[in-house]
Amino acid sequence: MSELIPEPYRVLARKYRPQGFDTLIGQDAMVKTLANAIAGDRLAHAFLLTGVRGVGKTSTARLLAKSLNCIGPDGQGGATISPCNVCEPCVAISESRYIDVIEMDAASRTGVDDVREIIEAARYAAVSARYKIYIIDEVHMLSRNAFNALLKTLEEPPSHVKFIFATTEIQKVPVTVLSRCQRFDLKRIPTELLASHFGGITAKEGAEIEDEALQLIARAAEGSVRDGLSILDQALAHGHGKVIAQDVRDMLGLSDRSRTRELLAALIGGDGKAALDNLAAQYALGTSPDALFEALLELVHGVTRAQVTGTPDAAMSEEERTAVSDWAGSLGAPVLHRLWQLLLKGLSEIRSAPMPMQAAEMALLRIIHASTLPDPGDLVRRLLAEPRGEGSAPPAPTELRPPPASAPSAFKAAPRDFKAFVKMFEDGHESVLETILHDRCQLLRYAPPTIELNAGDAPADFASRLGACLKEWTGERWTVTLTTSPGTPSLKAQAEAEAAAKRARVMADPAVRAVFEVFPDAELVDYEIGDPSETESSRSAQ
Incomplete structure (x- = not known):
């Protein structure tokens, strides 16, 4: 007696291919639609399945073929969304040997002659099945002539024929074909x-x-x-x-996630040596520099999402969720967005650099250097609010830390005038509202807790947002009225008018006029106007 030949190993992707719609994961909407269509006998003559690789397009096509041709264990059943997997049509379709279910790979059979064979064969009834079914995989690979040859049959096929198309590139399928099919977009599985x-x-x-x-x-x-x-x-x-x-x-080839967290902590803390040592250690273990930056980007993205949603990704480990929660609570949105942009730029440089490791080191050091720079918005506001004379000390570096989420609770009394009113929004880090108030708003009446403004084309919720901030900061409910009547010029317009008047005074100075007469192409770059009580010789103009 000959020895039994052991069954060859089947890879998991084939061994656990879905045998029924109940085991097809992540595509509930499509399954519900097909179930209702089968139950109500409202079956389309052509189906188009699209989605990225591996989401179940071919499996769905075979399941649909089984559902339409299943006859049940007793041989008397009809089309069903739950094929029995016992009758001959179900078993034969699962084993890809059913004569009335024809599978074709459009990647290898792209021509019009291949489609002509389908058209000719479609005229004849199925041998034993309820429906003759054509499954064409990667249908976008068909030539233009092949698609055109298929159109007539696809629009008015014989009643015993069903077409099922599958593709990963739906944009390459002609719209004339799309319009003749019932389309299902299979989603990525969470x-x-x-x-x-x-x-x-x-x-x-x-x-x-x-x-x-x-x-x-x-x-x-x-x-x-x-x-x-x-x-x-x-x-x-x-x-x-x-x-x-x-x-x-x-x-x-993934980096150790705990080491990635350590590296991000070094970047935020401005520790250049620790960052470079971490990079070298991961590189020695086989992690490529671009994979390391991808891991950092994923981590920063996770922190940002946790900050917005309030909860870290459930797929993270407990240790990682704790770290992400801490960063989400301590880092501001501008900081995270700056980190993201710097890491993204570093990743691009690494992928194009002749020496990726050196590019990665320089990118990390650039991020650490950026952590000591002031926030651009804070710097501009500081320079505008505190003009410095010659010899003044430069502003102290601002570390990579988040600004306060709201104004301090010290704002209890109403500001004395409109300029102080606008300054309150600047101090409260409501930069959008402060910009609108400063640049666009014309004041008609200021009598706390009442204010009347012409805000131009401000957003529709401008008044309500002002009121909410004022209630929080002053403890009073303010009446904010917006009108189209003209009022006092905006603070920006007043500042520009004042600057123009000062410049005109300088240009009218006899000494300045004399300089321009000698040097007609000269430009007034800067000037300083002394106190009127000072002597003429103490004044200077450049």
Whole structure:
């Protein structure tokens, strides 16, 4: 008696291909539509499935073919959204050997002759099935002539024929074809759902896997079930039935997330030596500089999302969630956006530089240097509010720290005049409101807690936002009235008029006029007007 030949190993992506719509994950909207269409006998003659790789387009096409041709265990059943997987049509379609379900790869059969074969064969009834079904994968690869040849049959196919198209590049499919199909956009599978799915498959395989390893694999899959199962297959082989996070990082070439957090902390703290040492250590372990910057970008993005939503990503480890929450609470939005832009610029330089490691070091040092620079908005406001004479000390560096979220509680009394009123919004870091008040608003009446303004084309919620800030800062409910009547020129217009008047006084000075007569092409770059009580010789003009 001959020995039994062992069954060859099947990769996880094939072994766990969905055999029913109930096991197709992440596409609930499409499944509901198809179920209602089958139950109500409202089946389209052509379906177009689109989405990124590995989200289930081919699996859905085969499931739909089974649903339309299933006859049930007793051979008497009709079309159903829950194929039995027992009858001959279901089994044969699952094994890709059913004569009335024809699968064609448009990537290798792109010509009009290939489509002509389909058109000719479509005229004949199915051999044994309820419907003759044509599944054309990567349909966008068909030539223009092939698409044109298919149009007539696609618009008015025989009643026994159904077409199912699948594509990853929907924009390459002619609109004439799109208009003749019922389109389904298959979504990327969420990371949490992928992790849960992979965890269940690992258990069925009798293996163990760390939660963090599951999250790493799910993230690396980028919404694709097939990609994730391929990575899981490799991880199971690597770990001999036990998968740990560090093995997955090594396998995927990912940086250690704890080291990435340490590097971000060094950048925020301005510690150049610690940052360079961290980079060198990760590089020695095999992490490429661009992968390290991608990890930093992902971390900064996670902190920013946590700041906006109030909660870190559930897919993060407990340690990472704690660190992200702390940063989200201590760093301001401008700081995070500046970090993002600097890291993005550094990543671009690394990818184009002849020496990526040196480019990475310089990019990290640039970020640390930027942490000591003042915020541009604060610097401009400081320079405008505190003009310095010659010999004054420069402003002290501003560290990479967030500004206060709102004005200090010291604002209890109403400002004495409109200029002080506007300054209150500057101090309260309401820069948008302060700019509108300073640059555009004409004052008609200021009698706290009442103010009447002509705000020009200010946003519709301008008055309500002013009132909310004033209530918080002064403890009083203000009446803010917006009108179209002209009022006192804006503070910006007043400042410009004052500057123009001063310049005119300088230009009218006899000494200045004499200089321009001798040097007609000269320009007045700067000037300083002394106190009128000073002597003429103490005044200077440049």
